[in-house]
Amino acid sequence: MSELIPFTHTVDGERLSGLCGGAERGEPTRATAVLLHGAGKGTKERLVPLLEEFAAHGCRALTFDFSGHGESTGVLRELSLRRRFDQAVSVIDAYARLDEPLILVGFSMSGQTVADLVRHYGDDRVAALGLCAPAVYTAEAWDVPFGEGDGRFSALIRRPGSWRDSPALDVLRAYEGRAVLAVPGTDEVIPPAVTEAVSEALARRAQITHWELPEAEHRLGLWFRDHPDDGGEFVTAVLSGLGERGWTATRAWVAKQLPEGRSVDTSDFLTGGWSAQMRRLVLDDGTALALRTFVKPFFRRHAPGLLAREAEILALLADQEGIPAPELIGVDATAEHCDHPSLLMSVLPGRVRVDEEDLDRRVDLLAAQLARIHRVVPEERPRRYQAWTSPERVNAPGGAMWERAVDVIRRDAPPYEGCFLHRDYHPGNVLFTGSGDGLRISGVVDWVETSWGPADLDVAHCSTGLALLHGPEYGLAFRERYEAQGGQRLADGPDHLYWRLLDTLAYVPDAAKLAGPWRDLGRTALTPEVLGGRLEAYMAGLLERYA
Numbered sequence: 001m002s003e004l005i006p007f008t009h010t011v012d013g014e015r016l017s018g019l020c021g022g023a024e025r026g027e028p029t030r031a032t033a034v035l036l037h038g039a040g041k042g043t044k045e046r047l048v049p050l051l052e053e054f055a056a057h058g059c060r061a062l063t064f065d066f067s068g069h070g071e072s073t074g075v076l077r078e079l080s081l082r083r084r085f086d087q088a089v090s091v092i093d094a095y096a097r098l099d100e101p102l103i104l105v106g107f108s109m110s111g112q113t114v115a116d117l118v119r120h121y122g123d124d125r126v127a128a129l130g131l132c133a134p135a136v137y138t139a140e141a142w143d144v145p146f147g148e149g150d151g152r153f154s155a156l157i158r159r160p161g162s163w164r165d166s167p168a169l170d171v172l173r174a175y176e177g178r179a180v181l182a183v184p185g186t187d188e189v190i191p192p193a194v195t196e197a198v199s200e201a202l203a204r205r206a207q208i209t210h211w212e213l214p215e216a217e218h219r220l221g222l223w224f225r226d227h228p229d230d231g232g233e234f235v236t237a238v239l240s241g242l243g244e245r246g247w248t249a250t251r252a253w254v255a256k257q258l259p260e261g262r263s264v265d266t267s268d269f270l271t272g273g274w275s276a277q278m279r280r281l282v283l284d285d286g287t288a289l290a291l292r293t294f295v296k297p298f299f300r301r302h303a304p305g306l307l308a309r310e311a312e313i314l315a316l317l318a319d320q321e322g323i324p325a326p327e328l329i330g331v332d333a334t335a336e337h338c339d340h341p342s343l344l345m346s347v348l349p350g351r352v353r354v355d356e357e358d359l360d361r362r363v364d365l366l367a368a369q370l371a372r373i374h375r376v377v378p379e380e381r382p383r384r385y386q387a388w389t390s391p392e393r394v395n396a397p398g399g400a401m402w403e404r405a406v407d408v409i410r411r412d413a414p415p416y417e418g419c420f421l422h423r424d425y426h427p428g429n430v431l432f433t434g435s436g437d438g439l440r441i442s443g444v445v446d447w448v449e450t451s452w453g454p455a456d457l458d459v460a461h462c463s464t465g466l467a468l469l470h471g472p473e474y475g476l477a478f479r480e481r482y483e484a485q486g487g488q489r490l491a492d493g494p495d496h497l498y499w500r501l502l503d504t505l506a507y508v509p510d511a512a513k514l515a516g517p518w519r520d521l522g523r524t525a526l527t528p529e530v531l532g533g534r535l536e537a538y539m540a541g542l543l544e545r546y547a
Contacts, residue, residue, distance in 0.1 A: 003021065007019070011087045014072060014074040016067065016072045019051060020061070029058055029097075030242060032100050033102075035063040037066070042109075049228055050105070050235065053235040081143075101126070102121060103128045105132070107220060108219075110134070111133075111136055112168050114129060123177060126177060128179065128180075131179065133195075137157055172204075175202065175205060175206050181195075181208060181211065183213065184220060253338045253342070256330075266282045268280050277293045278293075289329060291342060306448040307342075309383070311331040314345065326345035328343075329345055352430070352521060354518050363481055366427065371485045374455050375419075383452065391407075394508055405504075406505065409505065414495035423461070426464075430443070456495075456500070460502065463500065464503050469518060472538040476545065511535040
């Protein structure tokens, strides 16, 4: 490894002070790692140990002080998000080779800068991200100078929830490379909701590792400087599977599940999922397979049970008539062989339908298919159902109606005659082919929550989904459609209301959380305001009908 070499670089009249290490210019390396410090008192000096670590792993590595920081010229109050981006682009273009991939590591405010750079350079060039206690900001703040802490920039970023419209989140949702999100145990600067939003965005397509440092605080640059073992582990994680965008182990495992002589020709993301990443793999003979991968921290923790259960259920359903479920190819529920817990299965024909065409016909088919699922009698019952909320966990808006709804579930569960439940049955997990009289259900997917419990719960979950997706009237009427298709006997009055509200209240207060896949499928008008209004109207209708 060569020593770190100081450099100066002029951008827009400012002289930026930087350090560069690794291979000499002109020599090939694994990638160019660019480390970007945070705001306030952040400087390149605290990033020197990480810079040396990247260089020791065969990377060209560079960092610099943004203007107004460290040894660079300029005045901090005149800096802005746009100027940070412009300065980073200028340094990268001057010191990174065009034929080498980029690794972008950003601390705090530079989380936004990293996202801006991904948008600029694209997935083809940016191979990996390291985001350390990252911040993202409203688009309104892009051009606004930082000022002295009491100006317009500060007012914009301190406005509650202003970060939610940050273009950075859209960039991260589309990013398909390797990403490590480092999160301190205590962060007095970045709200937990911002960290969760960044994690959710990356989990959409990236190969993400959510890495927690329980003893650390917000300034992770200082933490890595003072804890070199953690710094080394962080760099190793960022570089994991670099040549294959972080999926080296999963690719190798998939290859072993294929018939002899077959290989994966193309891989594309499937839309419509929320809990897991879904990919469509097309083999060299045209066969299509689906790969489910759990990357979100919550689902990754529970993956051993979820994926093992799905594998068992898919094997069971292979012998059932009238339930078009995928064929199991292979499962690695504990990520013993894969980068993340994964399940490989066949691809069913058809597509998810969330549009309004043939809607009444589709809802009748949904009801008939659910009634058929409830008639499955397995030799061994699956686990008992789990409730997804409780009176203590509901974070409902104030008001008499919501208090009344929560009071309904402040009781022991009503007695019921159990049956086989899909447990996550809704329009997003059902595939259709054809149209008009030729409309058919061609597949039912996502069997990870299969349970034993009251049919009312599956009816409730599908009803809530229909209410949010197509309007309260469709959710309220689904029970009658299900019963008309020969479904199980459902509870009456208050007992049925209990099951309906036990499901519906799980969507409070963020009814829009699960609507991302629907928007991906074209339902862009399903804003948080629209969904919140539909949920409230649906809740009122349930109370009026069954209380």
